[in-house]
Amino acid sequence: MRGLSGRIALITGGLGDLGYATAQRLNEEGCKIILADVQPDSMGKASLINAYFIQVDISKEAEVKKACDEIAVRIGNVQILVNTAAYFVFKGVEATEEDWAKINAVNIGGTSLITKHIVPQMRSIGGGSIINFSSVSGFVGQANFATYNATKFAIRGLTKCWAQDLAPDKIRVNTLCPGYVYTSAFIHSCEKLGLDIEEENKRASAMHLLNRQGTVAEVAAAAAFLASDDASFITGSDLLVDGGYLAK
Ligand SMILES: NC(=O)c1ccc[n+]([C@@H]2O[C@H](COP(=O)([O-])OP(=O)(O)OC[C@H]3O[C@@H](n4cnc5c(N)ncnc54)[C@H](O)[C@@H]3O)[C@@H](O)[C@H]2O)c1
Structure with a gap:
């Protein structure tokens, strides 16, 4: 893809499935990578792609400022920011004050x-x-998903406002909206709930026109496209990578 080689890319939630896959793809395209995550990099994932790792809770402004200053001094100015970090609470009307405080503080x-x-x-x-990560959950209602979906709708709103604010600075802002992706989180949640992984995969697959879940590499490819100069006339957009979920 055009224009990625040599650029500095910061990926929040960089230790997560989609964040790390995006980092891998941008690294293959020649970017210098910074992974930011609230968890420590205990598996040494950053070193596998020659990335710089920074531990930061994005909901704490003092930590965020310190991390961004450190990045500028140690690595240089960031040209690509991929916001994948998210906190997951799936609740409906029974969500508590604490649930809302936490999910809003991180995701928004x-x-x-x-x-x-x-x-x-x-x-x-x-x-x-x-590139801000939303989801098909940022477009539709889903039972018992109100907390999560509210923040994924909000992400799309942030993108559209920031695209207006930042266009004069030649900063493009877009939203990436994956459908269901076959990730370790999907497998863990099946295990936690005692559900059969194959059965759940079939059920999730059937929600998409292509009758399967997406792969992390497919989502990462779309993120790399939005980051690249091949997307130079795209800003304020929602890019669906959803296997036709929303076309049904
Ligand atoms: N997995 C899917 O099927 C799917 C589908 C649609 C959209 N998405 C979106 O993609 C993004 C990534 O999802 P994923 O499946 O890779 O999740 P994941 O849980 O694997 O990764 C999320 C990462 O964010 C980090 N994080 C959480 N709170 C943080 C904080 N306060 N500060 C810094 N980092 C923090 C976590 O430690 C984790 O590494 C999310 O925004 C999610 O809404 C995922």
Whole structure:
């Protein structure tokens, strides 16, 4: 893809399935990678792709500012920001004050705080690309998903506002909206709930026109496209990578 080689890319939630797959793909395209995550990199995932790792809770502004300053000094100014970090609470009307505080603080507030502290770096180098991860859950209602879906709708709103704010700075902002992706989180949640993985995979697959879940590599390829100069006229958009989930 055009224009990725040599660029500095920061991926929040970089130890997660989709964040890490995006980091791997951007690394293959020649980017210098920074993985940011609230968890420690205990498996040494960063070193496998020659990436810099920074432990940060994106919902805490002081930590975020410190992390962004450290990145600028040690690595350089970030040109590509991929916001995948998310906290998962799946609840309906019974969600508690604590549930709302946590999911809003990470998914909406945290995404906003890291963006706030990276934008000056992008401005100083004349532009950049921000990719915010939403979901098909940012378009439709799903039973007992209100907490999560509210934040995924909000992500799409943030993208559209920031695309307006940042266009004069040549910073493009887009939303990536995956359908169901076959990840370790999917497998763990089946195991936790005592569900048969094959049966659940069939059930999830049937929700998509292509009758399967997506792969992390398919989502990562779309993120790399949005980051690249091949997407130079795309801003404020929602890119669906959903196997036809929303076309049904
Ligand atoms: N997996 C799917 O099927 C799917 C589908 C549609 C959209 N998405 C979206 O893709 C993104 C990534 O999902 P995933 O499946 O890779 O999840 P994941 O749980 O594997 O990764 C999320 C990562 O975010 C990190 N994180 C959580 N809170 C944080 C915080 N406060 N500060 C910094 N990092 C924090 C976690 O430690 C984790 O490594 C999410 O935004 C999710 O909503 C996922």
